[in-house]
Amino acid sequence: xxxxxxxxxxxxxxxxxxxxxxxxxxxxxxxxxxxxxxxxxxxxxxxxxxxxxxxxxxxxxxxxxxxxxxxxxxxxxxxxxxxxxxxxxxxxxxxxxxxxxxxxxxxxxxxxxxxxxxxxxxxxxxxxxxxxxxxxxxxxxxxxxxxxxxxxxxxxxxxxxxxxxxxxxxxxxxxxxxxxxxxxxxxxxxxxxxxxxxxxxxxxxxxxxxxxxxxxxxxxxxxxxxxxxxxxxxxxxxxxxxxxxxxxxxxxxxxxxxxxxxxxxxxxxxxxxxxxxxxxxxxxxxxxxxxxxxxxxxxxxxxxxxxxxxxxxxxxxxxxxxxxxxxxxxxxxxxxxxxxxxxxxxxxxxxxxxxxxxxxxxxxxxxxxxxxxxxxxxxxxxxxxxxxxxxxxxxxxx
Amino acid sequence: xxxxxxxxxxxxxxxxxxxxxxxxxxxxxxxxxxxxxxxxxxxxxxxxxxxxxxxxxxxxxxxxxxxxxxxxxxxxxxxxxxxxxxxxxxxxxxxxxxxxxxxxxxxxxxxxxxxxxxxxxxxxxxxxxxxxxxxxxxxxxxxxxxxxxxxxxxxxxxxxxxxxxxxxxxxxxxxxxxxxxxxxxxxxxxxxxxxxxxxxxxxxxxxxxxxxxxxxxxxxxxxxxxxxxxxxxxxxxxxxxxxxxxxxxxxxxxxxxxxxxxxxxxxxxxxxxxxxxxxxxxxxxxxxxxxxxxxxxxxxxxxxxxxxxxxxxxxxxxxxxxxxxxxxxxxxxxxxxxxxxxxxxxxxxxxxx
Numbered sequence: 001x002x003x004x005x006x007x008x009x010x011x012x013x014x015x016x017x018x019x020x021x022x023x024x025x026x027x028x029x030x031x032x033x034x035x036x037x038x039x040x041x042x043x044x045x046x047x048x049x050x051x052x053x054x055x056x057x058x059x060x061x062x063x064x065x066x067x068x069x070x071x072x073x074x075x076x077x078x079x080x081x082x083x084x085x086x087x088x089x090x091x092x093x094x095x096x097x098x099x100x101x102x103x104x105x106x107x108x109x110x111x112x113x114x115x116x117x118x119x120x121x122x123x124x125x126x127x128x129x130x131x132x133x134x135x136x137x138x139x140x141x142x143x144x145x146x147x148x149x150x151x152x153x154x155x156x157x158x159x160x161x162x163x164x165x166x167x168x169x170x171x172x173x174x175x176x177x178x179x180x181x182x183x184x185x186x187x188x189x190x191x192x193x194x195x196x197x198x199x200x201x202x203x204x205x206x207x208x209x210x211x212x213x214x215x216x217x218x219x220x221x222x223x224x225x226x227x228x229x230x231x232x233x234x235x236x237x238x239x240x241x242x243x244x245x246x247x248x249x250x251x252x253x254x255x256x257x258x259x260x261x262x263x264x265x266x267x268x269x270x271x272x273x274x275x276x277x278x279x280x281x282x283x284x285x286x287x288x289x290x291x292x293x294x295x296x297x298x299x300x301x302x303x304x305x306x307x308x309x310x311x312x313x314x315x316x317x318x319x320x321x322x323x324x325x326x327x328x329x330x331x332x333x334x335x336x337x338x339x340x341x342x343x344x345x346x347x348x349x350x351x352x353x354x355x356x357x358x359x360x361x362x363x364x365x366x367x368x369x370x371x372x373x374x375x376x377x378x379x380x381x382x383x384x385x386x387x388x389x390x391x392x393x394x395x396x397x398x
Numbered sequence: 399x400x401x402x403x404x405x406x407x408x409x410x411x412x413x414x415x416x417x418x419x420x421x422x423x424x425x426x427x428x429x430x431x432x433x434x435x436x437x438x439x440x441x442x443x444x445x446x447x448x449x450x451x452x453x454x455x456x457x458x459x460x461x462x463x464x465x466x467x468x469x470x471x472x473x474x475x476x477x478x479x480x481x482x483x484x485x486x487x488x489x490x491x492x493x494x495x496x497x498x499x500x501x502x503x504x505x506x507x508x509x510x511x512x513x514x515x516x517x518x519x520x521x522x523x524x525x526x527x528x529x530x531x532x533x534x535x536x537x538x539x540x541x542x543x544x545x546x547x548x549x550x551x552x553x554x555x556x557x558x559x560x561x562x563x564x565x566x567x568x569x570x571x572x573x574x575x576x577x578x579x580x581x582x583x584x585x586x587x588x589x590x591x592x593x594x595x596x597x598x599x600x601x602x603x604x605x606x607x608x609x610x611x612x613x614x615x616x617x618x619x620x621x622x623x624x625x626x627x628x629x630x631x632x633x634x635x636x637x638x639x640x641x642x643x644x645x646x647x648x649x650x651x652x653x654x655x656x657x658x659x660x661x662x663x664x665x666x667x668x669x670x671x672x673x674x675x676x677x678x679x680x681x682x683x684x685x686x687x688x689x690x691x692x693x694x695x696x697x698x699x700x701x702x703x704x705x706x707x708x709x710x711x712x713x714x715x716x717x718x719x720x721x722x723x724x725x726x727x728x729x730x731x732x733x734x735x736x737x738x739x740x741x742x743x744x745x746x747x748x749x750x751x
Contacts (some may be wrong), residue, residue, distance in 0.1 A: 008680055008681040010679040011679065011682060012536055012539050012540070012681050012682070014543075015539065015540075015543030015544075015546075016507065016543055016546040017451065017453070017507065017539055017542035017543045017546050017549075018451060018452060018453045018505070018506065018507070019453060019539055020454070020455040020456075020535040021539075021540060023453060023455060023456050023457040023460050024455070024457070025458075026457040026459040026460065027457040027458070027459070034457075037525070038657035041525055041533075044524035044533065045524070045533070045536070045680040046678075047645035047646050048647070048649065048680065049524075049644040049645070049646045049649070050524045050527060050528065050529075050530045050644060051524070052526065052528045053528065053639070054528045054635070054636075054639030054642075061399065061402075062402045063402065065740055068530070070526060077410075080702045084526070086526060090405065091406060092404035092406050092408070092409045092412050093408075093409040094409050094477065095477045095478040095479065095480075096409045096413055096476075096477045097412050097475075097477060097478075098412050098414040098474050098475060099410070099465035099466075099468050099469050099474040099475075099476070100474065101407065101411075101412060102461055102464075102465055102476075103462065103465055105459075105461075106458040106461050106462055108466075109458055110458050115457055115458045115459070116455065116456075116457055116458075117455075117456055117457070117461065118452075118454050118455055118456075118459065118522075119452065119454065119456055119461065119478055119482065119484075120478060120482065120571075122519065122521060122569045122571065124480075129455070129525075130526065140400060141399070141400035143400075144399075144400035144401050144402070144404060145400060147404070148406065148407060149402075149403070149404045149405050149406060161480070163480070164477070166421055166424070167409075167413060167421060167664055168417060168437055168445060168447065169424060169426040169427075169437075170425055170426055170427060170437070171426075172422065175422065177409055181405075181406070181408065181409060181682055182687065184405055185405045186405065186525055188403040188405055189403065191656065192402065194405060197628060208661035208662070209660045209661070209662060210659050210660055210661060210666070212480050213480070213571065213574065213659040215574075215659060215661075215666050216573065216574035216657075216659050216666060217571040218570055220569040220680075248706060249703075250703060254704055255663075256663050256664065256665055278661075279662050279663055280660070280661060280662045281662045281663045281704075284662055287426040287642045288425070288426040290520075291452050294437050296611055298723065305630070306563075306568035306569075306571050306573055307566055307568060307573065307630075307657050308566060308567050308568070308608075308631060308633050309606075309608040310608060310736070311735060311736065311737065312573040312668060313567075313580065314574070314666055314668075323476050347605070347607075348602065348605065349606060349633075349637070362503060365450070397509075
C-alpha cells in the first residue's frame with residue numbers, strides 16, 4: 001500500500017466525532033484543488049503555521065463583496081490552491097432547506113469549486129470553500145439562476161441571521177425569520193457594496209434566550225420580549241411538579257428578581273409581574289405551564305462585537321420596546337438613521353459601538369433621535385465629568 | 399448576465415407543511431431524549447426534530463448523503479442550527495426511531511439538546527484563514543472526540559457552549575462562551591521593509607493599532623513596531639500584508655471560561671481567562687483537550703442544577719475555580735488593558751479558595 005501523504009491528518013480520522021478529514025478526502029478524490037488543500041493543511045500541521053497569503057481583491061460583476069480572496073504562499077508545492085477563493089452565499093433565513101435546494105448548491109459547487117463547504121460560516125452564510133478566480137463569475141451566475149445570492153463581506157452589512165423563531169418555537173415574541181428576511185431584502189445594496197466604515201451585523205432572536213447570540217455578535221441586536229403578565233396554567237405547573245421538577249428549588253429560587261412564590265400546600269405559583277425582567281428561566285423550565293404576556297415586541301440594542309479593536313462589547317439597550325409588524329417601517333428608519341450617523345462620524349475600521357464610546361452615548365442618541373430612558377443603563381454615571389449642551393447654559397447678558 | 403441583489407431564497411419555500419400550518423402557533427415542546435425534540439402546536443400537530451452533529455467543514459458528497467436521509471425520513475425537509483448541527487424535521491412519529499437507527503448506522507452522533515455539550519462553533523484555522531494562530535477543525539475534532547459522550551447525553555448541570563476562534567479577530571465570537579478555545583500569537587509582526595512601501599498604506603496601518611504600537615518610519619517608507627506596546631492582535635496585518643505574525647514555535651491556544659449569551663437567570667457575560675497559553679500540538683492538541691475536559695468535569699462535579707459555567711464560578715468564586723481545576727493563577731490573569739481596574743477586587747470579601 002502506498003504511504004499516506006497526510007499522516008498527521010490521518011490521525012484525525014480516528015475517534016467518535018465526525019471527521020472533517022473524511023470530508024477532505026471525499027473531495028480530494030474528485031478535485032485536484034481539494035487534494036492540494038489537504039496537502040497544504042498537512043504542511044501546516046507539520047510546521048504549525050497557516051499557508052495562506054493575505055487577501056487580494058477578487059469578486060463578481062456588480063458587487064464589492066461576497067468573495068474572500070485567498071492565495072497559497074506555496075503555489076510551487078500546491079498549484080491546485082494557488083488561488084482558492086471563498087464564496088459566501090446568503091443562507092435561507094433560519095437555515096431551512098429542501099433537499100432539492102441543497103442539491104442544486106452541491107451541483108453548482110461540484111462544477112465550479114472544490115466540493116468543500118462550511119455549513120455554515122460564523123455569520124450564517126453557506127461557505128463555498130475555495131475556487132479559482134476564473135470560476136467565480138460563472139459560479140455566481142449559476143447560483144443566481146438557482147435563486148441564491150452572495151452574502152456580505154468587508155466594510156458592508158453582513159448577512160443578517162435569525163433564530164428559528166415562530167417556525168418552531170413557542171417562545172417567539174416576534175417573527176424573527178420574517179424580520180431578518182425583510183431587512184436582508186431591504187438592505188441588499190448595503191450588503192453587496194461595501195461603503196461603511198467597517199462591518200455591520202444585524203441578528204434577530206425571538207426571545208431573551210438569544211439563540212443567535214445577537215447580544216454578543218451583532219452591532220444591531222433585535223431581541224423579542226413582551227409586556228404584561230405571564231399567564232400561569234396552575235394545572236400544568238402541578239403536572240411539572242408531579243413529573244419531578246422541584247418548583248421551589250429549580251424555578252422560584254433561580255428567578256433573578258425573586259418575583260415568584262410557590263405555595264407548597266396549595267400547589268400554586270404566583271408571579272409579581274411588575275418585578276419580572278423577562279429572563280425566560282421559568283418559561284424555559286415549564287413551557288407548557290407558563291406563557292409570555294400578550295403584548296409582544298422587541299428590545300433593540302446596539303454595539304455588540306468581538307475584541308478587535310478596543311475590546312469586546314455586548315450590545316446595550318437603546319429601545320426598550322418596539323412593536324414589530326410588517327413592513328417594519330419604524331425599525332428600518334431607525335437602522336437607516338444609525339447607519340447614516342455612523343457613516344458620517346465613524347473612522348475607518350471603527351465599529352458603531354466603538355464610535356459611541358468615542359463620541360458618547362448622548363451624542364449618538366441625539367444623532368439618531370432617541371430619548372434617553374433609565375432602561376439604557378445599569379446605573380447613572382458615578383463620575384462628575386458631565387457635559388452639557390450649549391442650550392443648557394445661560395448665556396451672559398441674557 | 400446573472401441577476402444581482404435577488405437576496406437569499408425565501409425560507410417560506412423551505413418550510414415543511416407541518417411548520418407552515420403551525421407557524422407562530424406552537425404550544426410547547428419537550429426533549430423526548432437526547433437529540434430528539436418534540437414540538438406540539440395549538441392544533442395538536444407534532445413536529446419532531448432530530449439533531450445530529452457535523453464537522454461543519456463538509457463535502458458535497460456528505461451534503462448529498464444528508465439529503466438522502468432527509469428524503470427517506472423527512473420528505474426532503476431539514477435545517478441547520480446556529481451551532482452547525484443538522485436537524486432532520488419529521489411530522490411522522492413512527493419514522494423517528496428508524497431515522498435514529500439510520501443515523502447510528504452511518505455514525506452520525508445524535509444529541510446536543512438540553513444539558514449537554516453541543517457542537518463547537520468554530521472558524522477556519524489553517525484550512526482557509528490568513529491570520530490563524532492555530533487550526534480550528536483539528537482541535538475541535540480532538541476535543542469533541544473526548545467530549546462526545548456529553549453530546550449524546552444530558553447529564554451536565556446545564557448546557558455547555560464551547561467555541562473556538564483561531565485568532566483574536568474571533569470570527570467565532572467566542573467571547574461569550576462557557577468555554578472558549580482561542581488561538582493567540584505571542585510575538586510581534588515581522589516588518590518586511592521591502593514590501594511595506596508597495597503594498598501598505600502607512601497612515602491606515604498606523605491607525606489600525608489599538609495600542610499605538612506602530613510608528614511611521616519615513617526613512618524606509620515603512621513602519622516600526624514597539625515591542626512593549628504590541629499585544630499581537632494582528633489587526634495591522636489585516637490592513638498591511640507585509641506585517642506577517644505567524645510564529646510556529648510561539649503561537650498557541652488560550653482557554654477562557656464562564657461566558658454566556660442567554661439572558662436566562664443571569665445577564666449575558668464575557669468569558670474570562672483561565673489558561674493563558676497551551677502549545678499548538680497537532681494533530682490532536684492533547685494539552686488543549688485535557689484542559690477543556692478537566693474544566694467540563696470539574697464543573698459537572700461541583701455546579702448546581704441549571705447553573706451555567708459562569709454562574710457556578712460566580713457563586714463559588716474564581717479563587718475556588720482555580721483551586722478545584724488545579725489551573726495556575728498567574729500575573730497574566732490580571733487585566734492590564736483599558737478597563738482593567740473594573741476587574742480588581744474592591745472588597746475584603748473573598749474566599750480562601
